[in-house]
Amino acid sequence: MTRLLRFCFIFFFIIAASLLARDVESKKPEWGKVDPTRAKVIEEELEKEIERGRKTYNFYCYYCHGYSGDSKTLASSFLTPKPRDFTAITSDRLSREEMISAVRNGKPGTAMSAFETVLKPKDIEAVVTFVRDEFMRNKAKNTWYHTPENGWENHERYAAAFPFAKGEIPLDTPDNKLNPEQLAGKKLFMESCISCHDRAHVLKKGAVWSKTTGLTEQESMGETLFQENCAFCHDRNGAGKNWIGAFLKPHPRDLRNDPVMDGMTKSRMRKTIKNGLPGSSMPAWRDVLTNEQIDAIISYVSKVFHSIKNG
Known part of the structure; x- marks a missing residue:
């Protein structure tokens, strides 16, 4: 009898634990079990959180993950591994806790940078709620790119x-x-x-920017790498004043006149390119670019935009 009771206790404990461990996909309550007034308040609070997350996503996340969460972006075409396509994964395969951790702390080995110093904890939670509701569950389109809200009056x-x-x-x-x-x-x-x-249709594939003359072999390699990777945010002339650069907060560094560049060293820039810059949208490139390629970019920047000290 004791063994039977023990078995029953373990059986029901396992069932209860499995129920508690399930990822609750919606914060919406079971309306039949909640007072209608309270249910309406909860639903309104959830909708407010989703909209708060939408604003955060459309400001910080879209240029890699896309407005529709499918990562079909120009930035994605440059990155390895690609930014996550949220429309291709269901919420039972990626927990809310994992996503909050990725937004807060970044994802080592990818271009996903940490937003702990950029976003408030409530904004991190809200953007995760939005992504799970809009893309992973509802497979919705969110918004179009060229709208007044996105800076396109x-x-x-x-x-x-x-x-x-x-x-x-x-x-x-x-x-x-x-x-x-x-x-x-x-x-x-x-x-x-x-x-x-900048990957527009062309008759002959090749650089569409004006090549700089008088560059060494290393600097020439750096020019190609910069224009194909870094110009997306820093602009082709290094000023960071293109549309994407103006949209990001904080703005990408002006590689020509930023006061920081006066004290910049090659070792410091190498570290920044490799590991990213906390508190900014500058991601880590260590798993995308080789040491030789990073040094080539630094040589190009030093030659064309702002002289960089050795050391």
Whole structure:
């Protein structure tokens, strides 16, 4: 009898523990068990948290993970491993606690940086709630890219550049083969759109930026690496004043005139590129770039933007 009771106790303990361990996918209560007034308050609080998370996501997270959470972004095409596609994973395979930890502490071996010093704890929790609800559970689209809320007032004023952004006109089409409207559109594209659309359709694949003359072999390698990786945030001229750079908080460093550059050393910049910069959107590149490639970028920056001291 004692053995039977012991068995029953262990059996029911295991069942209870498994129920408690389940990931609760929704904070929404079971309406039949909660006072309707209280249920409405809980639902409204949840909706407020989701919207708070949406604002945080659309400001900090979209440029790698995409507005729709599918990581189909220009930044993603540069990164290895790719940013997580939240639409391709269900919430039972990735717990809320794991996600909060990743946002707070970053993810070693990836470009996912820590946001502990950037976001408040409540904002970290809210953005995780939003991602789980919007992408992982509902597979929703969130928002479109070119909206007033995302900094694109009257997007139609860029209409002349649309054919280049959509790949309808190759970006390297000779100017003498473009009509005046197309020439204006190309100029507008190069000034306003290329920071996000810099893999536009071309007739001949290759660099679309103006090559710097008089570079050594190492500096030339650094130029290619910088323009294909770093210019996304720091701009092609190193100023960090392109649209993406202006959108990030804090802004990417101006590699030409930032006071920090006056005291910059090669060893310090190498460490920053490898490990990222806490409290900023600068990710760690140690698992993306080799030491040789990092040194090449530093040589290029030192040659073209701001002289960097040895040491």
